[in-house]
Amino acid sequence: MTAATNILQFDLRPSTKLSSDDIYEYAHLLGALSGLANRDAPRLFTIYGDSDIRWLSYMSSIDWPEDANYTVVSSIADLVRYFSDDIKGVVLYDPNVPATSNLASTASGVYNLLPICYRPTSDSLYTQLVQSGPRLPVQVNFVNMFSGNVTGSAKTDAYIWAAEYFLASGLADGTHLGYYIDKWWSQSSKAPQAVFESLAVNHDWIIKNRGFVFDLSPWDDEAPNDDPHQPVGNDYKALISILQKAYQQHNGTKFSTVSGFVPWLFKYVDEKHGGVPSEWRMTHVMSAFNVIIDADACCLDSFANAAFYSHYASNQTQRRFVQNSLPSREELIERGLLNEENIVTNRTYILYYGGDYDSAAWFANEFKNLWDDPKRGSVPVAWAVNPNLYDRFPLLHSYLYRTRTANDFFVSGDSGSGYLNPTQLFEPRMFSGLPRADALWIDRNRYYFNKFNIKHTGFVVNGDAGPLTNQSDLMYTKFSPLGFTRQQGYTTLGETALIPGTRVPSFTETDLTDGSEVQQILSCYRAQTVRFVVFRGILRSATNYANITENVEKLQPNITFVDPYTFALLARIYLSKDPMVNNDLVSYVDDNLPRVVRKGDIITANFSIRNEGWNTLNNLRLKLTFACNMIYVFDWNTEIKHGDIQTASYQFQVECKQAGDYQVIYQLFRDETSFEEYGNVPWISSVQLI
Secondary structure, eight states, rough: OOOOEEEEEEEGGGGSSHHHHHHHEEEEHHHHHHHHTTSSOOOOOESSSHHHHHHHHHHHTTSSTTTTEEEOOOOHHHHHTTTTOOOOOOOEEESTTTTTHHHHHHHHHHTEEEEEOOOOOSSSSHIIIISTTTTOOOOEEEETTTTTTTSSOHHHHHHHIIIIIIIISSSSOEEEEEEEOOOOGGOOGGGGGGGTTTOOOGHHHHHHHHHHEEEEOSOOOOOOOTSSOOOTTHHHHHHHHHHHHHHOOOOOOEEEEEEEEEOTTTOSSSSSSOOOHHHHHHHHHTTTTTTTEEEEEOTTTOOOOHHHHHHGGGGGOSSSSSOOOOOOOOHHTTTTBBBBOOOOOOOEEEEEEEEEOHHHHIIIIIIIHTOOOOOTTTTTTTEEEGGGGTOOOOTTTTHHHHOOOTTEOOOOOOEESBBBBBGGGSOOOOTOOOOOOHHHHHHHHHHHHHTEEEEEEEEEEGGGGGGGOHHHHHHHHOOOTTEEEEEETSSOOSSSSEEETTTTTTEEEEEEEOOHHHHHHHTTTTTTSSSEEEEESOOOOOHHHHHHHHHHHEEEEETTOOHHHHHHHHHHHHHOOOTTTTTTTTEEEEOOOOOOOOTTTTTEEEEEEEEOSSSSSEEEEEEEEEEGGEEEEEEEEEBBBBTTEEEEEEEEEOOOOOOOEHHHHHHHHETEGGGGGGOOOOHHHHEEEE
16 A cells, blocks of 8 residues: 655645735745755645646646645744754845845755744734744844945845856756746735735746846836836846856756746836846846746746655656647548648638747646636637646646647747747857857757647747748757748738748738637638638637637638648648648657666557658668667568558667766657658657666
8 A cells, every 4th residue: 555645734824914014035945945855756736826726636637746644734833843854944035135035046956954034023924934933043144234335235245146156057957047026026006906026936946946036127228117226238248257157057958948927917017127028038148047937927827746746757758749649631631721733722721829828837827727618629720828838847747738629739838948039049149249149049948849730830039039041940840840920020021921941831820809800800801711810819719719709701711721730731832833742751650668777678658649641651770879870770561551650679788898877769660761850859858888
């Protein structure tokens, strides 16, 4: 009999009735405690919002954590006592320098400390936990540490010091960054009307991973409203210093992820700089340092328990997620979208992009409710879920792939496996001057797109970085073989076009306009011709898409709504005029390759491949690169018809002598031609030789 998983449960909601100081400090403490307690296993669950209740119920329904036994704790002091083995004391921060609250979060993860504000009032957490109760020792003290004597601002003094102390030293992990409003939130006149927007509970993920938290304006042309007397540009310079030191930790060999967003409801946005321009400025700057954004943007962004949920990924035996197969030529002919001569029928083809899910917080708070809509499946939708959200919130993906209908398909949101501006990956890189990082971006997306069987990038956003270029377009063809959709106005190519020299189609999006969607779509119709139009919806339900579709089809039956992959296959054959353009497409859906091997091991490996193309596959070769970059070539003589998955088994011996971690790559070949030439991303994983 399996032993029960003992988990403590704490209800943080009553704290939202307290003062703004207490709201922030309680959320901050629970965010840190969650990050520390849940670092190695799911042990503490915090109830802070409605989504926490929903996910608690869902976890019970799937028995995860297995045989969970929840014990409700009502006292914060008792909760701290229970996790005393995980807590080494307190990091004290200075209410007169709100930035030190974020330094305290960083120190919390690095040193296993609880962040507590130095506020020696009768009922403060400082009084309850340091001066009385468990009497936690103060191990790090930021009170009166920063005066502005270095940069002219206590705020930027704090961050310049922290960048050197925590990032340059390697104490904090620069690949896990948090962009969250600091303790200044408590001073904001808007705080009482936005009690869940301190986002201090969101720090748990950064603290779990010993990351670095900051809150700085991306603008260099005015002083920020939280520090109006600092020298103009101070915040921006401190931000650049942080990003430089995060990059230098791994010398550009990895992407960093910043969870969070410009806190535009409270800071950095005014008549000079609006909300969207501030978002675009942030993205423009971050992209130059190989930082992608997990965009916890107002006002669906409060997200407790990421550190808890993240352990679900280790529970998954399903190493990759498989979508519906691509439609066959015969299916498209039967549906009247293609004739026997491979001519695409004159219609206006519409694709719904269902987003924006480029934030684990938005994904956790909103998507399951929308997904469970009873009309889901009545019309095709490209659900735009950034695959990298799995790292921070893996709980939902299995449910989505298990309960999808024939009309539910997944694409990435902006701009692939993370939000960034793609042209900022090429030199010259404004703000950083760093070397190009397009190869790194290709590798990152190949990993995530393979894992989730994604073949289309739903929204490529370039913001202030300007038009997309041939370089950036070609970069996307390396991992997004069935196309990508870009921001309107960001290309010199047509509305729909093949990327020159490739089979990969590109499209241009149009945002759906609330209240006039039917007329908006009808206005796109062109008689006696073929047109492809992508309409982008944000947080829309399946019922909404179904109702729009029904009204459009009543008025114009020659407008046809299709899924993203039908859309792409039709565009490929229409634009190329090549009847074989949709041949030789595959998905690598499974293998049993070991993750750990020894020299001399004899491996029996099974490879499962699904034929997505319009021709039958046979008489091919499978080339495997394994430990020590040894190459094994196997004959693939198993016939695979369209839509079928076939498995072939091969045996080989590990000949590698040098222990270490190695990349695993495999791909089909026809004679000497790699299937990558036809747009198929090779499967890439890893193996350790011991």
